[in-house]
Amino acid sequence: MQANDYIDDLFSYIDRSPTPYHAVANSAALLRDHGFRHLREADTWGILAPGAYYLTRNDASLIAFTLSHSPQTGMPLRMAGAHTDSPGLKIKPNPICTRHGCVQMGVAVYGGALLASWFDRPLSIAGRVSWSGDDGTLRCSLIDCQRPVAVIPSLAIHLDREVNDKRSINRQTDLVPLVALSSAAVTPDFHEVLRYELASRHPEAARATLLAFDLFLYDTQPLCRVGLDGEFIMGGRLDNLLSCHAIIRALVQSAMDRNRLVVLNDHEEVGSVSASGAQGPFLQSVLERLYPNTDLRQQVVTDSLLVSVDNAHAVHPNFAAQHDPEHSPQLNGGPVIKTNANQRYATNGLTSALFRRFCDKAGVPCQQFVMRNDLACGSTIGPLTATAIGVPTVDVGVPQLAMHSIRETVGHLDGWYLLQALTAFFAEEDAGFRCPEAVP
Secondary structure, three states: HHHHHHHHHHHHHHHHHOOOOHHHHHHHHHHHHOOEOOOOOOOOOOOOOOOEEEEEEEEEEEEEEEOOOHHHHOOOOEEEEEEEOOEEEEEEEEEOOOOOOEEEEEEEEEEOHHHHHOOOEEEEEEEEEEEEOOOOEEEEEEEEEEOOEEEEOOOHHHOEEEOHHOOOOOOOOOOEEEEEEOOOOOOOOHHHHHHHHHHOOHHHHOOOOEEEEEEEEEEEEOEEEEOOOOOEEOOOOOOHHHHHHHHHHHHHHHOOOOOOEEEEOOOOHHHHOHHHHHHHHHHHHHHHHHHOOOOHHHHHHHOOEEEEEEEEEOOOOOOOHHHOOOOOOOOOOOEEEEOOOOOOOOHHHHHHHHHHHHHHOOOOOOOEEEEOOOOOOOHHHHHHHHHHHHHOEEEOOOEEOOOOOOEEEEEEEHHHHHHHHHHHHOOOOOOHOOOOOOOO
């Protein structure tokens, strides 16, 4: 895969993944196309034969792994992780109301969204719907309206003359999308709307009884190249589906003669505290099933390395003072190693050195990021995973602008560089990625 082919593939992956559920479904399809076998947590695994496997949890988190030998040989794992969710607006359970001739939809803010970017955008609906058929069996299906169905109009400047100087956004009253005009006294039935969308993609659900849903709004504008020479990629959910895409692509295009594992967790943007989040038991339970012997499992984890991949802050030319002057990553400058003295990132000198070696072997540049001392630092799944299982970890990611906006911006080469570095990591010899002990 060359750089332009990579960009086309990235655009297709993210545009078809408006929610974490769709991202996991698309990742799973790519894995199946490359010979990965689907495991179910509810099944008995036994001792797995060498091969390629994947499993999902809650339809929004995924673990995939390849075994070159029986797990009981104790070979270390090349591990990589990212998260599938992005900040945004999640539809409330009873969303529809009518005010002043307008049908509106109640939403809740999911994660640390940059709220101003959600106004005056063509928005659609996507997510997961739980329903039952005539036989009463509970089923779940993904839907995607794939057309603009909602908008959150800004208030005209004539009605708020100080909006450009003193704007504040009330999450309850200002972020209420319009979905229709109504001259009737009866509030539209949102379940009927969903039933139509469900049946149009899943004919077996034509007579479905809708029970519940997990739905999000998303910007219908697809990813695009921007700049005089197309230097920028702009679009939604680059944080962190770009990382998910790079990890899965690196996994499937690498040789199968290595022990490798990737984990894509949901709920990172809201703290990772869930059954499928990085603070939940998903990864730990898979490792326990692969390595039932506690001593062997700890030996494997100690000799392994996790590359935690989540986008980093590129230096903004209009706000360069917000960055540490010696740690200001630039777009198209290559993957960024993220370091924090208080362990908001899990990187240390050893794991940083290892990742630099992978970049060198792949022939791609590498950058460093440290947050200013007087600004709060975000975090990733890296420290959470390292704390839970004890694996040496490095936090990395591509530099980006407008993080958590409805439309974010990255350099057109940085995802390609990341893919090359991860491919080199997955191809590394066993002894080449272990953290050596310091010599006194």
